[in-house]
Amino acid sequence: MNSASRNDSCVSSVEQREVTVGGGVQGSEGIISIHLVPSHLENETMELLRDKHRMTGISCVVCLLTLSHLHTLTEADTEASCVVLKSCILPCSFQSGNEVVVHWFQGTGKTPVHSYYHNQDQLARQDQRFRGRTSLFKDQISRGNASLQLTGVEVQDRGRYNCHTSTISGNKDSFINLKVDAPVAEVDIQKVENRITCSSEGIYPEPELTWSTSPPSSVTFKNTTTVQETEQQLYNISGSLILSDSGTDVAYSCNISTRRNKRRATLRHPPPIIASSTDTTIPCSVSNTSLMVFSLVWRFNHSQIILNQAGANVSHSVSEEWRQQVKGVSESGGLMLQDLSWKQEGMYTCELSNPEETYVTNTFLRIEKVSRTGVTGIIVAVVVGVIVVVLLTGLILYCKSKRVRKTHSAFSWDLFNVYVVCTDDDVCLTQRGTRPEMVL
Structure with a gap:
């Protein structure tokens, strides 16, 4: 084998210069192969060359001369934004070619995020914090796509990333500034x-x-x-407002905002509602608001869920404990109740929500005493009245049937302090109060 054929066996994926040992004399043990590579690719290139030499069975002395900038193209920084606990993509593209090497680093300390060479992921040096959270689009690498997919985003992932790509055509460095946000998801307000x-x-x-x-x-x-601030570098915020005037005509709004989004929660506390019958409707009105873009939740005494409704085109779902009392929901979100008793007296909370706002209305429902008595009390009163009429009628008839020679006859129903007095003329009168004297 001549020196030229030997040299071919030591070709790597980067630019190289070679010197033949012994001037190519027969019987020489091998060649010296000098390769010029970027400094941070030294280990990967050495492994690649050794693999090739083992496959060919030819002994080569490999000398790597590292250069800081060898045919390296650098692009301006790209901005990217990710949301905590979500997945996002850090873009990176390069001129497609053979023997692709991809390295992702974070920060000035070049924390290893993800590496790819020898046509597969190389994660032995990956930083522990990124384990199981990074991947490349393998089917698109040959087309020049080295974008990194990052899952389960954390606040600590923010910062500047370096995407270094290398082929036999040259090297390229891309830089991505990653912003991480955890937007305001929910705002809880109560009084x-x-x-x-x-x-x-x-x-x-x-x-x-x-x-x-x-x-x-x-x-x-x-x-x-x-x-x-939590251990995850997230923030919890709370605020309180002390009212000097407890007027019920005022709505109080709490606004929580960041650079990415803001949410508002509004609380109203209207006057109590007095239910004068077994049926009533508790309003949940918000001006210029449609249930088309809101979710609706009704609660009893702040904790017990009565019903849920996710928009106007979705039927509401009533909890088992309230199916007998809930008659329906009005177009404005009002709660229509029926068959009320004293057990349903308490605080009713209406919560209307969309991605930007939450409206909370607390209304106290008071059940009148007549309503507490209920149907059973009304029936008992009617029955007692009928019994009284029947007994009085019977006493009067009994009095008339008594034909005695007395000026007056008197009979009493002591239970109700009612007395019946009859004369000889068969005239009977009822009297309440003091028992009349018997006249012989």
């Missing part, structure tokens, strides 16, 4: 006595909390806000 509290959890970056009223008020309220 206890003269204090309104508002809170939200799992937010990044640090959020802001503000209050407003409708209609606008010039009164200065005493409010406090607390922000706490």
Whole structure:
């Protein structure tokens, strides 16, 4: 085998210069192959060459001369944004070619995120924090796509990433600035006595909390806000508002915002409703609002769920305990109740929500005493009345049938303090109060 054929066996995926040992004299033990590569690809190139030499059975002395910038193209930074706990893609493209090498690094310390060469992932040096969370689009690498898919995004993933690609045609460095957000998902608002509290959890970056009223008020309220950072570098925020005036015509709104989004929760506390019959409707009205874009939840005494409805075109779902009392839901979201008793007296909470806003209305329902008596009480009263009439009629008839020589005859029904007095003229009268004297 001549030196030229030997040299062919030591060709790698990067630019090389070669020197033959012994001038190509027969019987020489091998050749020296000098390869010029970027410094951070030294280990991968060495492994690649050794594999080729083992396959050919030819002994080569490999000398790597590392260069910092060898045919390397650098692009301007690209901006990317990801959401905590979601998946996202960090874009990276390159000129397709043979012997593809892909390296992803994070930060100035070049934390290893993902590597690919020898036509497969090489994750031995991957940082522990990225284990099981990174992947490339294998079917698209040959077409020049080296984008990285990152799952289960964490706040710590934010920062600058370097995508380094290398082929026999040259090298390329792309840089991606990754922003991570944990948007405001839910805002909880409630009122206890003269204090309104508002809170939200799992937010990044640090959020802001503000209050407003409708209609606008010039009164200065005493409010406090607390922000706490969790081990996951997320923020929990809470605020409280102490009311000096407990007027029921004011709606209080809590606004929590970050650079990515904001949510508002509004609380109303209208006057109590007095149910004068067995049927009533508790309103849940919000101006300029349609159930088409809102979800609806009704609760009893702040905790027990009465029903759920996800928009106007979706039928509501009533809990088992309330199926007898719930008659339906009005177009504006009002709760229509029937067959009420004292057990249904309490606080009813209507919650209307969409991705930007939550409206909460707390209405106290008071059941009148007549309603507490119920149907059974009415029936008992009617029966007692009938019995009284029958007994009085019987006493009168009995009195008339008595034909005695007495000026007056008197009979009493002591239970109701009612007396019947009859004369000789067969005239009988009823009398309440003091028992009349018997006249002989």
